[in-house]
Amino acid sequence: MDSPYRRELEVALRVIEQAARLSQAVLPDTDKGAVEKEDNLGPVTIGDFAIQALLTCSLHAAFPDDLFVGEEDASALRSDPVLCDRVWTTLQRTVDTSPPSPGDCVVVLPSSPEDMCDAIDRCQNAPGIGRVWVFDPIDGTKTFLRREMYAINVALLVDGQQTVSVVACPLLSPEEAAENKDAVITNDSVDPTGRGSLLFAVKGHGAYVRPLFESKGRVGAAAEITPNIQNTKDTPRRLAPAVASQPLRPVTCYFLQESALDDVHRGVAERLGVAFPGSDLLGWVPRWASLAMGRANTTIWVYRRRDRHAKIWDHAGAMLLFAETGGIVTDVDGRPIDLLAGRNLKNNFGFVAAPTVEAHAAVLKAVRDVLREQGRLDLLGGN
Structure with a gap:
């Protein structure tokens, strides 16, 4: 290299x-x-x-x-x-x-x-x-x-x-x-x-x-x-780049983390018509690895509260593996992940990751639509 x-x-x-x-x-x-x-x-x-x-x-x-x-x-x-x-x-x-x-x-x-x-x-x-x-x-x-x-x-x-x-x-x-x-x-x-x-x-x-x-x-x-x-x-x-025609295949962590809104995650999968939970992994780094390797190609994460934030060591670097295959990663508001924010990523809320720009837009829209449908307007910010 x-x-x-x-x-x-x-x-x-x-x-x-x-x-x-x-x-x-x-x-x-x-x-x-x-x-x-x-x-x-x-x-x-x-x-x-x-x-x-x-x-x-x-x-x-x-x-x-x-x-x-x-x-x-x-x-x-x-x-x-x-x-x-x-x-x-x-x-x-x-x-x-x-x-x-x-x-x-x-x-x-x-x-x-x-x-x-x-x-x-x-x-x-x-x-x-x-x-x-x-x-x-x-x-x-x-x-x-x-x-x-x-x-x-x-x-x-x-x-x-x-x-x-x-x-x-x-x-x-x-x-x-x-x-x-x-x-x-x-x-x-x-x-x-x-x-x-x-x-x-x-x-x-x-x-x-x-x-x-x-x-x-x-x-x-x-x-x-x-x-x-x-x-x-x-x-x-x-690792091969993502192909736009590939169906969405999620990786998540279902009913293993108290911080997550599992009903929102399931609702997004239903709206997108994809299998759920798909790959089910507790650790975030194995999730990013599975995305980079093509064993899954999309993930979302919505916390129960806007004041709950990710830890930098769970994501920094591991996200680069997915990005180098063409993957797009933002938070639930559509913002890039700010790795200068501190040990807690306090300038971002949750994650939305998908294999292409078009797929990411569709997944992000589904996340925000489901939050509105489930009455969680308190979790919507940004766009």
């Missing part, structure tokens, strides 16, 4: 492979050290803490002047020495810091438990102008606890624009659909080959997918990322 962000992509690919290896080591554990967050927005596990520390240390070593934004903070680790030791031990026993070959990007571990906590807390920034890395160490922690679909999200924003995206989905098959082209992804879908998917994109250069693991449970060496190399089964495959 001939891009000025080639090194950023190479470093991110290398470290996310090790993060995926770590997550797979933790996945079988019955006790993943889960604790509830202080904001009551779900659990956090030793996998979340360890991966955020790994991502931060490695990318900070490569790009020391960049800022970092991540979902987790280390307060639970600082107050619980036993939990802190479990996270530290997990990093030491699962991460391979030796480069696969001379000259490859280096993975960096924290130097001590205190350094590990400091690295996690280095991600408490708000996004702003300049270069900012955004991490979701495990998106779909609730499903991760059940050994179901989850993802690791790494994004580089430059002046608030999605520039580099790297997403690991260790349980998602890299094939579009080997036998059934209408196959949908659900939370309990697990790649039968154990290889998982690694998706990546650089703005203006397309989106790609390749297997994450060489074989079950083993992380592959960093792959060549030039798009015109010989096509082998492990060669990155450029």
